[in-house]
Amino acid sequence: MDGVTYEDYEKRLEENINDLHERLRTQHYRANPLRRVYIEKEDGKQRPLSIPCLEDKLAQKATVELMEAIYEADFLDCSYGFRPGRSAHDALRQLWQIICRKPVSYVLEVDICAYFDSIVRQQLMEFIERRIKDGGLLRLIGKWLQVGVIDEGRLLITKTGTGQGQPISPLLANVYLHYVLDEWFEQEVKPRLRGAAYLVRYADDLTLCFQYRSDAEKVQEVLRKRFDKYGLTLHPDKTRLLAFGRFAEQDAARRGKPKPDTFDFLGFTHVCARSRTGKFTVHVRTMKKRLKRGLKAVADWCQKHRHDRVSDQQRTLNQKLRGHYQYYGLPTNYERLKQFYRKVKRIWKTWLNRRGSPHPLTWSKFDRILIRFPLILPNIPHPWSTQASVS
Numbered sequence: 245m246d247g248v249t250y251e252d253y254e255k256r257l258e259e260n261i262n263d264l265h266e267r268l269r270t271q272h273y274r275a276n277p278l279r280r281v282y283i284e285k286e287d288g289k290q291r292p293l294s295i296p297c298l299e300d301k302l303a304q305k306a307t308v309e310l311m312e313a314i315y316e317a318d319f320l321d322c323s324y325g326f327r328p329g330r331s332a333h334d335a336l337r338q339l340w341q342i343i344c345r346k347p348v349s350y351v352l353e354v355d356i357c358a359y360f361d362s363i364v365r366q367q368l369m370e371f372i373e374r375r376i377k378d379g380g381l382l383r384l385i386g387k388w389l390q391v392g393v394i395d396e397g398r399l400l401i402t403k404t405g406t407g408q409g410q411p412i413s414p415l416l417a418n419v420y421l422h423y424v425l426d427e428w429f430e431q432e433v434k435p436r437l438r439g440a441a442y443l444v445r446y447a448d449d450l451t452l453c454f455q456y457r458s459d460a461e462k463v464q465e466v467l468r469k470r471f472d473k474y475g476l477t478l479h480p481d482k483t484r485l486l487a488f489g490r491f492a493e494q495d496a497a498r499r500g501k502p503k504p505d506t507f508d509f510l511g512f513t514h515v516c517a518r519s520r521t522g523k524f525t526v527h528v529r530t531m532k533k534r535l536k537r538g539l540k541a542v543a544d545w546c547q548k549h550r551h552d553r554v555s556d557q558q559r560t561l562n563q564k565l566r567g568h569y570q571y572y573g574l575p576t577n578y579e580r581l582k583q584f585y586r587k588v589k590r591i592w593k594t595w596l597n598r599r600g601s602p603h604p605l606t607w608s609k610f611d612r613i614l615i616r617f618p619l620i621l622p623n624i625p626h627p628w629s630t631q632a633s634v635s
Contacts, residue, residue, distance in 0.1 A: 246297045275387040280395035294407035304412040320426045325447030326414035335446045342442045349489040350460040352452040353507040355482035359448035360408035364475040371423045424474045490524040492516045527576035546595040558617040565620045573624045581622035
């Protein structure tokens with residue numbers, strides 16, 4: 245919002261940093277309004293992001309480093325999102341181990357409506373004040389929470405939310421759910437249940453696993469009331485309880501269904517399956533929406549850059565393929581990776597064929613191009629064997 249770029253700031257970097265530090269120390273620092281941008285979601289809707297100016301980013305990143313040292317001692321093992329040394333793959337592996345190795349028969353798939361925009365700031369600050377007593381730091385966090393957003397030239401002041409897009413927002417969101425959900429589930433809910441129960445959470449994406457249906461139904465009901473108390477709402481359609489686990493096949497047969505239900509978590513559809521030895525296991529596959537979104541992005545890029553040099557196109561497409569494999573390259577997902585690879589290949593041929601040449605690009609000609617400019621084949625960089633044990 246202030247028009248300052250990284251290049252401009254770097255020209256007098258030491259002087260600028262010292263000036264920022266002095267303003268923070270003497271409490272003359274002022275947070276700038278956020279810049280509103282929108283990105284498209286899988287359902288076609290737009291997700292609002294709030295982008296701070298460069299100096300606010302620097303101050304927030306420094307604050308995050310300080311607060312992480314405090315909260316990493318408090319956060320529970322069930323939480324994986326936006327934490328040092330933890331990743332989405334760690335959360336997926338832990339969920340896989342829980343379902344395959346623990347007495348799990350039911351899964352509660354949970355979706356929170358507009359989580360980052362729904363956080364009640366006063367309650368968030370009350371949570372933060374339990375661990376942080378420094379008045380200067382609390383005032384800083386308050387400034388970043390209350391600063392307005394510039395959207396199409398208008399200054400908008402909101403009363404809830406953390407402004408997704410700010411470096412400090414993921415940590416604040418984790419703090420909120422740590423108290424609203426994680427501690428509450430571990431200390432108050434689990435001791436009152438008849439059987440085993442587990443929580444795996446990555447930021448606001450979470451899945452609950454249960455041994456007994458009665459426990460799952462009880463938690464589903466009380467979870468709505470708990471979230472209402474803190475301004476959060478469960479999505480009525482995307483939050484659902486399903487039979488999932490080693491007995492799900494028998495349950496589906498009793499209900500006259502050909503196969504057990506599936507659920508989605510962190511971009512993967514989880515499916516009840518059997519190993520080669522006949523033992524129960526869980527297979528994961530790239531969600532169809534994610535696959536479609538990835539292919540659309542490739543097609544849009546190929547259309548825009550079809551007149552670039554073939555070598556440059558190959559380099560970028562391989563970067564996209566490598567990134568896709570790096571995230572979705574989990575065991576049992578190889579077929580979906582191959583599907584993505586084949587469709588990327590077909591998309592590339594389609595747009596190379598539209599470069600304006602009078603001669604059509606046949607598959608035999610395209611195969612010769614691939615020999616000279618090959619695309620990276622699918623691979624699995626994340627085997628389940630590397631995961632940590634379930635506590």
